[in-house]
Amino acid sequence: MSNAITVDFSVLGLLPNIAKQMDIMQNEILELKRQLNPKYDLTKRAGVKAFLNISDGTLNNMIKDGRFKQNIHYTKQINGKKVMLLFVEDGILAYKKGLE
Secondary structure, three states: OOOOOOOOHHHHHHHHHHHHHHHHHHHHHHHHHHHHOOOOOOOOHHHHHHHHOOOHHHHHHHHHOOOOOEOOOEEEEEEOOEEEEEEOHHHHHHHHHHHO
């Protein structure tokens, strides 16, 4: 009596389609997460603080100690004698992604 095992390798042809479907599903999940999470205005101080769950003091320290870099995470706008910070959304998102 033979205990030979036969393997059907034709199922390997399904792997590219399975990988493609998984990629599509992953993109759909990411889009759903974006829609479900509250949207923050990441150009403003309040939005950045809420998004990163940090205090005003921590945000100031991040700017002073270089964790946030000018022209990457924020820009300065001078209006007369007043200097305003405008945060760069892509820089803030990249910073948070690097933390996780």
